[in-house]
Amino acid sequence: MSISRQNVETARKTGQEFRSGAVPISEHIEKTISGIQKEEPRNHCFVTLFEEQAHKAAIRVAQKLRSKEDCSLLAGVPVGVDDTMMTRGRRTTCGSGTLEHFIPTFSATAVQKLEDAGMIIVGKLNTDEFSMGSLTQTSFFGPTSHPADETRVAGAAAAAVASGVISCALASDTGGALRQASAGCGVCGIRPTYGAVSRLGLAAFASSMDQIGPIASDIRDCAEILNIISGKDPCDSTSVEIDKIDLSRIDSFSLSGLRIGIPSVFFESDTDPFVKASFHEALDALRSEGAVTETFSLKGLDQAVAAYAVISCAEASANLSRIDGIKYGFRAPEAKTLSEVYERTRSVGFGSDAQKRIMLGNYFLSAERYEEYYLRALRVKALIAKGFASAFRRYDVILSPVSPSLAPKKEPYDTLSMFEEDFFTVPASLAGLPAASVPCGKNPDGLSVGLQMIGPHFSEAKIVGAADAFLRIGGGQKTQGGQK
Amino acid sequence: MANFETVMGIEVHVELSTKSKIFCGCSARFGDEANAHVCEGCAGMPGTLPTLNRRVVEYAVRAGLALNCEISRFSRFDRKSYFYPDLPASYQVTQLYHPICKNGHLDIVADGKTKRIGINRIHIEEDAGKLVHDDWDDCSLVDYNRCSVPLIEIVSEPDFRSADEVVAYLEKLKATLQYLGVSDCKMQEGSMRADINLSVRPVGSEKFGVRTEMKNMASLKSIARAIAGETRRHIDAIESGETLIQETRRWDDNKGFSFAMRNKENAKDYKYFPDPNLMPVIVEEEYIREIRASLPELPEEKKARYIREFGLPEYDADILTGSRYLVAVFERAADICKNPKEASNWVMTELLKLLNDAQMQPEDMKFSPDSLGTILNMLTEGKINRAVAKKTFAEVFESDVDPVDYVRKNGLMQVSDTGSIEPVIREVLDANRKAVSEYLAGNEKSIQFLIGQSMKALRGKGDPQVVRDLLIKGLDERKG
Amino acid sequence: MIRMTDIHEAPPEPASIGAEQIEYLEQLARIRLSGEEKERTARDLSKILDYIEMLGELDTEGVDPLSHPVTTEPVFREDKAVNDDRRDAMLRNAPEHKDGCFKVPKTVE
């Protein structure tokens, strides 16, 4: 049993209580929503609450359970969904002023799958504007507060889970947002293999890297949710089928003999001392269980953030061109000509970070720069992907910290430093690899750090097994000075 | 004029006749209510993703094979970005870097000479929507029905030197694509559009002049006029020392002059890059073989066969095979009546006349393909006479009536039994004594008048031979 | 219209963003910045471009650019028109619409 957090019931346990009839779903949903409402003024995790719809869904799912209809183990469990995912008939803002009142006409495949499995979406979680960031700093609705320190920022899905108002959530991960958010709040998150979860209905940031994944306080809950949302979607040409994770065999996963690789640049980087110390302690703990660690060099990792910046901005600039004030969303009211509709809408509608990234993307894709930046970035990406592929012939997993620093303060941020925060997370994004973030330490102020476990394509089961074993030996509960 | 040479290349956009759009399940049908065929995907809503219509690849490969192209085993889609209200995603999905077909050619006949026109590439892309201007409200209204309808763009080499060559190429291209069934190529509905790249240089010069592009030419006639007009503009500029700029222009057929287009087309930087949402299209040799095997007989082969097998004159064979829609009517009629020459004659005379009178293109014909053959059979079997056959065919052409029903309902069956005709003949002879006596006096021509009167009395249905025989018999009796 | 020769026409300039480039990028991105924003953005973008210069440190000679990290089976849709007329739903989020169309200020080519 995971011991990552004791104050929250796991989603699986809650589901079990619904099935046994010990707890009525409606009552639990009501409690969940009032819990959220109570915490919201401080936490600012949610952009929209679906109170009425959640109550209706609770009645529907309870009916299904009573009539013994085929339901998932998580039927009835409340879940939060990142506001970059479309929810049919329910507001979806993508954290942007341009879509402040947008009501989509369809649901994201992942959202639909959760609802088909009987999970109840209680609301939409705060997000960086079109996912451009990790810790809600660029959200139109303002940042989410860190559960341990109100003066610091946090990813909303992770903060909501960490604060105990929900047990699980869906988040999106392009350069590492899901993993950064999980690490910062001391919860678990999995970014699956690129394509394992359909992107249909996820507002695009950088399409070649965007992925949806679960965040939960419990890694097994993450696995259970991943089992629900993964699968090839005929509507997403880049989607792939992955094996479902068999949780009945997870207890037997042994760390003994696990081959762990650590890219040497990950030791050399400019990383917060506490992050460094926690990472080393985690490695010690793994070695003491018989895992074998080894450092190796992977060409291109130094340039990964630069390549990521180029590719993500380029793709975002094209993806966000559709936000033009014509078909939906905000249109600058004073615009009189077509040019004004475009320019005023986009100048007023987008936040300044989004504007910078869009302009950068235009720069990288402009005819005379394309070769120099975009193609070169794709070549670096190729080298990194190749480096990982050959490393995975020697190692089962590759480990690193998740973020080089602790949760930042609510202060003006700059786009470059946001890119640099993604140093450890973008390599897996570029290579389309699955990666989990599990808690591996908490400082005396309650700020958490995470351990990243990267595996080869389609190795979600192995990553979950390793993460679960790591958490079982108490890896996630270390605080400074080694106290538990 | 004689000192200059016009050099032209043509880009032809052809809408493929698929049932659905290229990347979503919306209908690709033309002519319905505005925005009736629009979904989240083709309206550019957030979170949508494209999935490629299999038939689009098939049609592009068919076209490529018929135009003698190399088919790329690997092709890929790129985004072409620009802001315009007819483009909901603000980028068009196209194929810049790796088009599906390359290096083909098409032979044309112009000015009595055969000429090979090089085809640089054929690529797949999506169409854009349509803007309608609302002058009353001083605004424009956007309709996305055509948005994401699949297109192929066929890019020629700069091999054209005259408007005749351009027109011959477009006609041949149209016929070929129609044969293949990949497009209906209706210029007036916009399913075939040509952009002409034109430059002028002194005869003998190797260097190309400044090139201008004329967009979306809507008919073959206006293309010929546009080429003449734009050539004149270039020559005037060169001779008066003005500088020509490379730009996109719109031909105004009423004013007889081209005008530079604003913003959209002259924004140069399209920020092309591979679309991360679409996987490359990998075409296997086996697939290419299958499609090649399924290609229909193309105009040239068909023409040769018509001359060889049916003994049709070359001119007739050429006209017939110029449109698959004429071919369809001809072949079906020939098949039903077992008389290709007769079928050809009817298409060449009656059908072309009807089309011409109605100002219609062969592709606009709506009648059942069996009808002409049925009419010709009734004619040979003597059930109707030739005049009734023509009249019936005109009705078929006009409103797709069933010819057998039509003849029966209107009582147009030919009357050839002597019992019914004899009394009529007697009445005619009685009523036209003057003509009778003229005939009897040796003026044989007046029998034509009497035949006419008899046919009129028989309401056109009389068997002309029987009428004639009975008239002569009656007249002979009156010789006394 | 696509022509390879339209690409790579202008010679590359040094990778620092000046007033002129900012204006070009504003035009490409359809975003208009105020005078003060222009300066700040130029500074920020230049800083990022400086950082990205490191892409040049890696020898990528002969490496094929990688678009899709995970190769998948080709996905096709069959040619079937399955969507109903959903015009009203599609127009519901439009800032302005008229006669079943999206409405924009008068636009002539």
Ligand SMILES: [Zn+2]
């Ligand atoms: Zn559609």
